[in-house]
Amino acid sequence: MIDIISLLEEIKKAPYKEIEIVTPHSGKIEFVIQETGTKVTGVSGKWKEKPGTLLAYLTREGNKKPVYAPEKGEIVMFHDIKDHQFVQAGTPLLKIRHFLTKQEVIDIILKKALHLFTAPEKGKYYFVSAIDLKLKAKGLGQVNIKEGDEVLIISRMKRETVLAYEGPSGIIYTTYFDSSKSVEAGSPLLGICPKDQVENIKEVIARIQSSWEEM
Amino acid sequence: MNQIEKQILDLTERLRYIEDIFGNRENANVALLRSKLNDFKNNLANLGPDQLKRHLSSLNDLFHFLENKLEKELTPMDKVRIVRHPQRICLKDILENVYDNYTEIGGQNEYSIDPSMIIARAYITRRVGKKIYKQPVMVIGQEKGHGQEFRNGGSVKPWGNAKAMEYMKVAEVENIPIHTYIFTPGAFPIEDYPGAAQQIAKNIYTMAGLSVPVVSVISEGGSGGAEAIGLADTRIMLSHGYYSVISPEGAAAIEGRLRDGARATPELVEQCARQLKITASDNLGMGYVDRVLEEPPLGARSEHFDFFKKLRQEVILATDEVVLSVRGIKLFRAIALRKLNNPNIYVRWSLSSKSRERLVWQRYQKFRSLSIQFLKDKAPAWQKTASIINQYGWSVYSFLRYEFLGRHQRKITHLAEDVQGEVQALFGRIMNKGSKIIRKLPGIKEEKEDTCRLTTLSTWESGMFWDEHCQYVSPQANKDRTLSCPNSSKFGCLDLWGPDLFSDFAGVCSHCGHHFPMEYEWYLFNVFDTRSIREFNSKIESSNILNFDGMDVKLDKAKKDTGHKSSCMTFEATIKGVRVVVAMLMARFRGGSVGVAEGEKFIRAAELAKRKHLPFVAYVHGTAGIRIQEGTNGVIQMPRCTLAVRRYLESGGLYLVLYDTNSYAGPVASFLGCSPYQFAVRSANIGFAGPGVIKETTGEDIQPDYHKAFMTLSRGHIQGIWDRREIRNNLHQALMTMGGEFLYYR
Numbered sequence: 005m006i007d008i009i010s011l012l013e014e015i016k017k018a019p020y021k022e023i024e025i026v027t028p029h030s031g032k033i034e035f036v037i038q039e040t041g042t043k044v045t046g047v048s049g050k051w052k053e054k055p056g057t058l059l060a061y062l063t064r065e066g067n068k069k070p071v072y073a074p075e076k077g078e079i080v081m082f083h084d085i086k087d088h089q090f091v092q093a094g095t096p097l098l099k100i101r102h103f104l105t106k107q108e109v110i111d112i113i114l115k116k117a118l119h120l121f122t123a124p125e126k127g128k129y130y131f132v133s134a135i136d137l138k139l140k141a142k143g144l145g146q147v148n149i150k151e152g153d154e155v156l157i158i159s160r161m162k163r164e165t166v167l168a169y170e171g172p173s174g175i176i177y178t179t180y181f182d183s184s185k186s187v188e189a190g191s192p193l194l195g196i197c198p199k200d201q202v203e204n205i206k207e208v209i210a211r212i213q214s215s216w217e218e219m
Numbered sequence: 220m221n222q223i224e225k226q227i228l229d230l231t232e233r234l235r236y237i238e239d240i241f242g243n244r245e246n247a248n249v250a251l252l253r254s255k256l257n258d259f260k261n262n263l264a265n266l267g268p269d270q271l272k273r274h275l276s277s278l279n280d281l282f283h284f285l286e287n288k289l290e291k292e293l294t295p296m297d298k299v300r301i302v303r304h305p306q307r308i309c310l311k312d313i314l315e316n317v318y319d320n321y322t323e324i325g326g327q328n329e330y331s332i333d334p335s336m337i338i339a340r341a342y343i344t345r346r347v348g349k350k351i352y353k354q355p356v357m358v359i360g361q362e363k364g365h366g367q368e369f370r371n372g373g374s375v376k377p378w379g380n381a382k383a384m385e386y387m388k389v390a391e392v393e394n395i396p397i398h399t400y401i402f403t404p405g406a407f408p409i410e411d412y413p414g415a416a417q418q419i420a421k422n423i424y425t426m427a428g429l430s431v432p433v434v435s436v437i438s439e440g441g442s443g444g445a446e447a448i449g450l451a452d453t454r455i456m457l458s459h460g461y462y463s464v465i466s467p468e469g470a471a472a473i474e475g476r477l478r479d480g481a482r483a484t485p486e487l488v489e490q491c492a493r494q495l496k497i498t499a500s501d502n503l504g505m506g507y508v509d510r511v512l513e514e515p516p517l518g519a520r521s522e523h524f525d526f527f528k529k530l531r532q533e534v535i536l537a538t539d540e541v542v543l544s545v546r547g548i549k550l551f552r553a554i555a556l557r558k559l560n561n562p563n564i565y566v567r568w569s570l571s572s573k574s575r576e577r578l579v580w581q582r583y584q585k586f587r588s589l590s591i592q593f594l595k596d597k598a599p600a601w602q603k604t605a606s607i608i609n610q611y612g613w614s615v616y617s618f619l620r621y622e623f624l625g626r627h628q629r630k631i632t633h634l635a636e637d638v639q640g641e642v643q644a645l646f647g648r649i650m651n652k653g654s655k656i657i658r659k660l661p662g663i664k665e666e667k668e669d670t671c672r673l674t675t676l677s678t679w680e681s682g683m684f685w686d687e688h689c690q691y692v693s694p695q696a697n698k699d700r701t702l703s704c705p706n707s708s709k710f711g712c713l714d715l716w717g718p719d720l721f722s723d724f725a726g727v728c729s730h731c732g733h734h735f736p737m738e739y740e741w742y743l744f745n746v747f748d749t750r751s752i753r754e755f756n757s758k759i760e761s762s763n764i765l766n767f768d769g770m771d772v773k774l775d776k777a778k779k780d781t782g783h784k785s786s787c788m789t790f791e792a793t794i795k796g797v798r799v800v801v802a803m804l805m806a807r808f809r810g811g812s813v814g815v816a817e818g819e820k821f822i823r824a825a826e827l828a829k830r831k832h833l834p835f836v837a838y839v840h841g842t843a844g845i846r847i848q849e850g851t852n853g854v855i856q857m858p859r860c861t862l863a864v865r866r867y868l869e870s871g872g873l874y875l876v877l878y879d880t881n882s883y884a885g886p887v888a889s890f891l892g893c894s895p896y897q898f899a900v901r902s903a904n905i906g907f908a909g910p911g912v913i914k915e916t917t918g919e920d921i922q923p924d925y926h927k928a929f930m931t932l933s934r935g936h937i938q939g940i941w942d943r944r945e946i947r948n949n950l951h952q953a954l955m956t957m958g959g960e961f962l963y964y965r
Contacts, residue, residue: 029714053923066700067714 008204020103029093031064046075077102106216118195119171123187127160130183145202147176174198248285290516295492301459301518302439305366308519310400316527319344329369333379337362338386347565357390359383360400373403377418380447384422394569396432399448405441408908415907417936419447420892426450427865430575432541443888450858453537456499456508459518464854465847467492495850507851539566545577586859590815598758613830691744696721704728725944734902739805739840746947747792760784761816767848777808787817789824795951800828806841814846818856822863834873844884860890873958878903897937899928
């Protein structure tokens, strides 16, 4: 069983992740940014079409390739590599410290604490009437399910199929779908967790929402 | 509100309108009007009723006098501001005041498939002697709606143009004339089906063959959007309107090389408006409109009822003239129409089938002759004469071979096939039995197919030699460097060595199949049979028709760099022995933009293909659109070339379009987009407007692969995507399958 509270404390001690930028292949490196502490941005745009901050160029056989920052953050250190030096593939260049956002912390915690039950195929999903009634009466965090229970109905192109739950037993902590909208295959439908963890998770998430400071 | 207050309000409105038109320019006359009106308003309380009337009357006279004076000072950009002003007359005003009654079709205000396009069935009542005639017309046009937001400023979406086309066809069925009113700054640049460019192309193609009279009135003629309903037998332009290839602001952004929505200076915009020759008198001078209808000083507004009367007379006269020009019995009425401005005569507007044919032919001839005076053909006189003789020779041969002999030959062949079929049906069984018996006779042996194949020598494909291809080496292959495939992060493609990539691999990533751009020369060497290319009309030259600043230098540079005189190269060639006529637009010559020279060369190529009964291939290595520096001379190539293509297709031709690299705007929205068979090389980007223009116009970002060939294919704009390495085979197969056994003749 995971101790959610201590997990959060652990994250709080180092509320960031460090990304090592390594060379994808050998070549001559030419730094564009040379100072530690420089703020960088990651890939952005609706279609992720805008690259992050340009960090360096790597030139091999006359082919000058840009090296971009993958995520938002701050450059915390440069490895001991001189500008215009030839480097081998996989050489670490610099380190970017990316401070975790509220959502990222919640995602980390929920990923560890919850079992995600995903959609096997594209379609609209809704609960079987027994579960639906229970959920309406008791609310989320109160309804137990175990492997093999018929939980959901898939509806697609006028065809309806009952879907049995697969995974560890627990209670339905959260739902990720809207019964009026189509869900893509592989998207999460339900978040299941052991009953005794529910209160902890709720508390931790409330704490993150109220007190987590984004950098 | 009493009468005095109303008059003051009117004068205030008039002053505000004048100030809007003259923009930021300081003008002594405008300042005088402003001060006089303010003085009058400040003194209002001190004036008695008689004095008020006197002052108002003199103010009215002053406004009238100075408006007439200001009229003479209008610059082209002022006229642009006039047509864009919310007080400018719009189509609804015209429907109310020019026609006697009308029913709007397919929409009511915002409840319409596209509120910026209005279709209406209307009628005009004419009294001739004691008789009253009601003459129905189909009215089609863009609606700006005095600034109503849902009208989108008259910028029509593809489905709006589709609706216009549908009702043009209805008018044709009903045999009634079409009046189109052009009030658009340009088409709305989105690619959603049916697609801005492709739908405009379909509209122009349809209008090229409409067998009912079309009269169009131009107020704001913005490029492709205007052409979508502008191909008419008579084009009347309002004196304060503009008709242009691009908005002056758009031209300034291109000329000033501005990016990311940066604004051009007012001076540059003004200069572009002047240089583009967009006004009514400019267009009349160049021959792209038939006449100009004078508007009241500073432009027609909704309250100018006299103007609507004049417009009514003008459209009636224009329709009468078109109808009489193709009608059998017309002598006196035609003279009367020409001599008297508004004769009291009746002309029936429905046409007989013969007249309809004449009308379409007349329309073709009209557009064929446009812009010819600006053509720069440096071929020597003897060559031109020889070419004309050659053309006539081919016409005579073509008539004898395909019309005269061909028709009879076809009849005989069909008869022979029928007789053979009958004989087969009658004696088939008996003959089969007989041949079986004969085969069983001793001494008669059947040679098996396998034996035949094994004992004869294999041969190269006919017309092909082993060293025939790959003679062209791309200059990109001469650089010792590697290149990364743009898909490498997605598919893990390894870097490619330049000399390999641009020679053996034909510019295609060996891992994912991404196509790197390739020069047009590669296609000349690798698609067509060796030494089969014969260029024609190479002496026709692009020129700086409008004396656009700096254009001479740019054109000279392009000519020097490419060795060609224009961006269009036309030639005859063979593909695996199949003879074709090709028109190629080269991206390297001014972005492959189309002007007078290119349009004329394209038309001549289509005519040659028709005369020689050969398939016609348009290979678009790249085109950025119509050459903006040629103004309306460029835009007019859209209907001109489409008419030529339609004539070629209707005579039974096979017209194939193949896109490569980037193909945008005017050409795609006319003579390329109208082809029933459009294919693209994988490297192609196809669309109406580039990403920057779309963002600028619609205010929305578009996804990075919006114009890619696969997206275009999924929208249904093109019919297939070809690998560059397979173009030769695919083109040959397309010619054989779509052209059929005889390649050309239907």
